[in-house]
Amino acid sequence: MTTTSFVKLEEVIILKIDLSGKIIYANDYAISILGIDSHILTTKFLKDIVIGHSPTEISNLILSLKTRQSMDLIFKANNSRYIYTISTIQAFESLVEIVAINLKNHHIPSAYSSNKPISSSLAQIEQNFYEQATQTILLLEQDIPPTEDIPLLIFRYDTKADQLIYAHSTKSIQSLIHNPVYLDKLTADDIDIHSLNKIKYYHKKALRTKKLEYGIEVQYHHKTRGWIWVYINSKYMQAENSDIMNILFTITDIHADKLKTESSLISLYDPITNLSTKEYLSKYFSSHKGDFMAIIYIDLDDFKSINDSLGRSSGDLILQSVVKRILQIDFANITIKRLVADEFVILLEDIETKSQVKDFIEMLKNIFREPFKVKEVNCKLSYSAGITLYPSDGEHFEDLLNNADIAMHKVKESGKRHYRFFDNSFKEEILNKMHIASDLQEGIKQSEFKLYYQPQIHLITKEVIGFEALIRWIRADGTIVPPFKFIPNAEETGLIIPLGTWILKQGCLFINKLKQAGYTNIHVAINISAVQIAQDNFVEKVEKIIKRTQVDTSMLFIELTETTLMKNIEENTTKIRALQDMGIKIALDDFGVGYSSLTYLQKFPIDVLKIEKSFIDDIGHTKKNLVGSIINLGHDLDLKVVAEGVEEFSQIPYLLEYNCDILQGYLFSKPMPEECVFDFLENINLSQLKNS
Incomplete structure (x- = not known):
């Protein structure tokens, strides 16, 4: 196993232990490499399978661990074989997780052979050292100096006199350590404090037991x-019938390999929350599949505003607080991972019913009730969540995660702050959208779109004073696709930008035709979407089309909805005023179904107010009809008022009573293609309207 390949998750020992040190979980690789049956392994404690650390050390480590720590651990397998590992130990609320990389066959540059690196495992290095150390000690006891080709630090210590009597470093080790420093002189300036304490502990133990061998990874x-x-690597051996303790060390430079290993370990963890990553969870899921499991995909709502206002460092602190609260939920078996930014995935195990998942969601809601405090600011958070169930919603982790993501986005679309379980219809809807988007693109290329025009009638003069341009998609086979089926998709995909540009240009060309035909008092209203007006160069695009078509802007109206205007009030208001400066009139479309704020209505620079059809339908059918009030409001603000969706003659007297300015609806005409407009204008008969 080479340095670059040894961190495959299938070759990593994963253990979970409780706060008493008892092993409660071991992955398949751990069971295999340790040679201990799973039901036996989960009756043991960590101290039973780790050497080189006293039970007290292990206990203190577990209880004092706050976040995540890297250290060396040596496991003793059932066949008395030692397994040398570089391990990451992660603390959670009620358990500790150990991820240990098996260094067997891990090739490390050695100081042997005149300091020329050779490929050898740590186990082989240790074996060579212990053999050479024994021979060296025998030579020392005969007063024969050691060979300089063997990389050794050599000490001879008089235990009775409690003093060092000999210290030597061979030439082969002097590239790492030039002047040997005896253990009682070592400080935290020489070796990291954690390793220093362990070395001193082993030293005391060796002096007491008269013999000891150990290996340890340190920062020097x-x-x-x-x-x-x-x-x-160290070997203590007391001379026979003597108070002299022979102490030998060899030191192997593993710096480059350690850095590579730590880099690989870091890839398994999120640096902000200390949670392991999606890749880890995927492997974990594959080896833990139970009868019934749930995956919850969580996205924090509007978290960007916190990063933007308080800074990313504050946002990171809040993410850490979110994780801490989730881990404190009293639920049987949960695993949480951070996916990216403000998105998390939670795996629920040991559950039997869907209602248990709902119970967990209620607990999740409770932890978000209290605000998250950072920099003396209380931040109220909410989340949107999508949920998939194993195995009904998928057999594989990626499928379940993708489906949970889809369900989460359905929540986002419907207003956030909630959760939804995945349903197969969600995927069908997405596929349908993809097909429509593809067809839309092709339809634009093949010129399958056409503008239809619906007339607007002045209620007093009974004359046609304008048309609203409405887009129609006529497929090659003659099928007409209604706007409500493709406009939302066009907005989502951005195709509304080229389509909207085409609509505006065609509308302007139609105005020119009306003017050439002598209809100089008839305007054309063009609908503009929120996506279009949000473009930085929107005003410039409109100006360019006006110049190219040489249109009379006094005959051009642009219609915008309340929702569109409210998305960025200040910026949109600036853009609208720029359009008005060009001579374009602005109509507020579908008034009454959006925000309908009187304060904002006063601020919006609009010329025309269009009452949404649902209000017009109420005329004569309910006593709580608001149309008259809306007309009066519009007039008080010095706006022209249009009643949309007029379909019955019985509605006319009411609209006349309140002096509505303009009518539009099927009562006068359905939307018609351009080629029918001039016939309509020549032959329109509004005698019935005049008689009303």
Whole structure:
């Protein structure tokens, strides 16, 4: 196993232990490499399978661990074989998770053979060292100096006199350590404090037991390279019938490999929340499939506003608080991972029914009731969540995650702050949208779109004073696709931009034809979407079309909805005034179904108010009809008022009573293609309207 390949998740030992140190979970690889049956392994404690650390050390580590820590661990397998690992230990609320990389066959540059790196595993290095150390000690006891080709630090210590009597470093190790420093002289300036404490602990133990061997990974302060990673092997052997303790060390430079390993380990964890990543969860899911599981995809609503206003560092603190609260939920078995930005995925295990998932969601709601405080600011958060169930919504992790993402976006579309379980119809809807988007693009290329025009009638003069341009999609086979089926899709995909440009240009050309035919008092109203007006160059685009078509702007109206205007009031108001400066009139469309705020209505620079059809339908059918009030409001604001969707003669007297200015609806005409407009203008008969 090479340095670049050894962090495959299938070759990583994963253990979960409770706060007492008892093993409560081991992955398949751990069970295999340790050679211990899972039902036996989960009866053991970590201290039973780890060597080189006392039970007290392990207990203190578990209880004191706050976040995540990297360290070396040596596991003892059932066949008495040692497994050397670089491990990451992660603390959660009620358990500790260990992710340990097996370093067997991990090739590390060695100091042997005159400092020329050779490929050898740590186990082989240790084996060579212990053999050479024994031979060296035998030579020392015969007063024969050690060979300089073997990389060793050598100490001889008189245990009775409690003093060092000999210290030597061979030439082969002097590139790492030039002057040997005995253990009682070592400080945190030489070796990281955690490793230093362990080395001193082993030293005391060796003096007590008269014999000891150990290996440990430490950070060592090199005189020219700064802090580097090294692996220390040590052998203590007391001479027979003597108080002299022979102590030998060899040091292996593993710095480059350690950095690569840590980089690979970092890829398994999110640096902000210390949660393991999606890749880890995918593997975890595959090896933990139960009878019934749930995946919850969470997106924090409008979290960007927190980052924008308080800064990303504050946003990161809030993300950490969110994770902490979720981990405190008292639920049987949950695993949470951060996907990206403000999106998380939660895996629920050991559940049996859908109602249990709903119970968890209620608990999730409760932790969001209290605001999250950062920089003395209380931030109220909400979330949107999509939920998939295993195995009904998918067999594989990616399928379940994608389906949960789809369900979450359905929540976003319908107003956020809620959750939805996945339904197959969601996918069908997406596929349908994809087909429409593809057909839309082709339809634009093949010129399958056409403008139809619906007349607007002045209620007093009974004359046609304008037309509203309405887009129609006529497929090659003659099928007409209604606007409500393709306009939302065009807005989502951005195709409304080229389509809207074409509509505006065609509307202007139609105005020119009306003017050439002598109809100089008839305007044409063009609908503009929120996506169009949001474009930075929207005003410039309109101006360019006006110049190219040489249209009389006094005959051009642009219709915008309340919702469109409210999306960015200040910026849109600036753009609208720029259009009015060109001579274009602005109509507020579908008044009454959006925000309908009188304050904003006063501020909007509009010329015409169009009452939405549903209000017109109420005329004569309900006592709570608001049309008259809306007409009066429009007139009080010095606006012309249009009644949309007029379909019955019985509605006319009411509209006359309140002095409505303009009527539009099927009572006068359905939308018609351009070629029918001039016949309509020549032959229109509004005698019935005049008699009303």
